Amino acid sequence: MTSLPAGATTDDPDVLASYATDRATFCPGGRARALVRARSVQDVVETLQWAHENGVPVVPQGARTGLSGGANAIDGCVLLNVSKLDQILEIDVEEQIAVVQPGVINATLAAAVAEKGLYYPPDPGSKDISSIGGNVATNAGGMCCLKYGVTGDFVRGLQVVVADGRVMRTGRRTAKGVAGYDLTHLFVGSEGTLGVITEVTVALRPAAARPLTAVAFFDTAIDAGRTVADYLGAGFRPVVLELMDRPSIEAISKLQDLGFPPGVGAVLIAQSDVGASELTAFEVSARRCAATDVIVADDPAEGDLLMQGRRLAGLAFDEYPACLVDDVCVPRRHLAALIEGVEQIGEEYGVLVACVGHAGDGNMHPAVLFDHSQADAAQRAFGAIMRLGLDLGGTITGEHGVGLLKREWLARELDEAALWAHHQLKNAFDPRGILNPGRVINSTPGGRADADRRSS
Structure with missing residues (x-):
């Protein structure tokens, strides 16, 4: 009988506790029976073979920077952490692709390809700490996805170990290819419920020109939201279009002086x-939508400082006693309505909500900031924000994933046929239900997720 990989497995209680959760709030971790820190594909194979034979749940993990509880331990599970699979295996300049292991940090890959005159665009706010495997598992977006696309748009092929330990390759290295079902993008965004990713082939682009930056100031976040629809509706597509409201600006300013007007x-x-013309058009739209001032930075370094400040939002929110980050995405025409509704929800439930996000995609990250005495109100506000996103024709998650935190809400977003398809795919790839059970969907049809859908 197969055993867990020797030399890579521990059952030390303190170690297990340190690997029990990701960064999600209100998603406690269970008590794992063992942790496998895989250093090879064979370690992954042996772990899944053993788990499949013994009916033991496996929770795949990477850098554990997720915000939906998708990497949290389950009682009695084996934690399978692939962060040690962290090698860039190949950078092919002629074909403009890279082949990497899942533990490679996003920023590390970006820097490595930049040295060869290439560009890897997906850049989540956590790019300095999140891994490519996790980015693929949640189909992460980022600051530049407005123009260049999300992680899945750059994934050409995968090596995946499926639930019974078999190794499968999907996709291709070529720029085109439609032979068979698109299994590659079935695994993108599957959050470790269908297989464990052990290798990723990504497309690259030629290095882009260093961008120019403009910043527009508003009295209200609603006016900023109106600007987004006005500007993009005119046909422009900048690299970045990010929004920060007053609470998020105040939080970030405690860590870095942004130089904004009081x-x-x-x-x-x-x-x-692509040049100053896009920013000139941005200024026109912003002023049309009540901007109090618009500044175009002459020096790209000034833009770098602004973006650095924007990326500090997560750290700034961590300074509060507790933080629950939402991740709703709506059609851009409804962005102003989302922002207005989020403000009203904060007032209704008596909690501070800081709204920051990728405005160009309609993907906002309202963060409920609270102390522990407000935990119930924070959870209700969080749910109200997701309900608002769905009512506006949007989705409960634009890039953070469903995980455990939003599983019950997925049943409200999907129709009955879509839920059925999810269950059929899960059962086909993981008939014993060992891979990250209870994440994204319940493991068996007719479970709580279906019941919630019928009662919603």
Whole structure:
């Protein structure tokens, strides 16, 4: 009988406890029976073979920077951590692709390909700490996805170990290819419920020009939201279009002096790598939508500082006693309505909500900031924000994934046929239900997720 890989497995209680959760709030971790820190594909194979034979749940993990509880331990599970599979195996300059292991940090890959005159665009706010495997598992977006696309748009092929330990390759290295079902993108965004990713082939682009940056100031975040629809509706597509409201600006300013005017209600940061004309059009739209001022930075380094400040949002929110980050995405025409609704929800439930996000995609990250005495109100506000996103024709998650935190809400977003298809795919790839059970969907049809859908 297969055993867990020797030399890579521990059952030390303190070690297991340190690997029990990701960064999600209100998603406690269970008590794992063992941790496998895989250093080879064979370690992954042996772990899944053993788990499949013994009916033991396996929770795949990477850097554990997720915000939905998708990497949290389950009682009695084996934690399978692949962060030690962290090699860039190949950078092919002629074909403009890279082949990497799942533990490679996003920023590490970006820097490595930049040295060869290439560009890997997906850049989540956590790019300095999140791994490519996790980015693929949740189909992460980022600051530049407005123009260049999300992680899945750059994944050409995968090596995946499926539930019974078999190794499968999907996709291809070529720029085109439609032979068979698109299994590659079935695994993208599957959050470790269908297989464990052990290798990723990604497309690259030629290095882009260093972008120019403009920042527009507003009295209200609602006016900033109106600007987004006005500007993009005119046909422009900048690299970056990010929004920060007053609470998020105040939080970030405690870590870095942003140099913004006192009392500003919201800012939009736009970046263009095609020239000043896009930013001129941005200024026109912003002023049409009541911007109090618009500044175009002459020096790209000034833009870098602004973006650095924007990326500090997560750290800034961590300074509060507790933080629950939402991740709703709506059609851009409804962005202003989302922002207005989020403000009203914060007032209704008596909690502070800081709204920051990828405005150009309609993907906002309202963060409920609270102390522990407000935990119930924070959870209700979090749910109200997701309900608002669905009511506006949006989705409960634009890039963080469903995990455990939003599983019950997925049943409200999907129709009955779509839920059925999810269950059929899960049962086909993981008939014993050992891979990350209870994440994204319940493991068996007719379970709680279906019941919630019928009662919603």
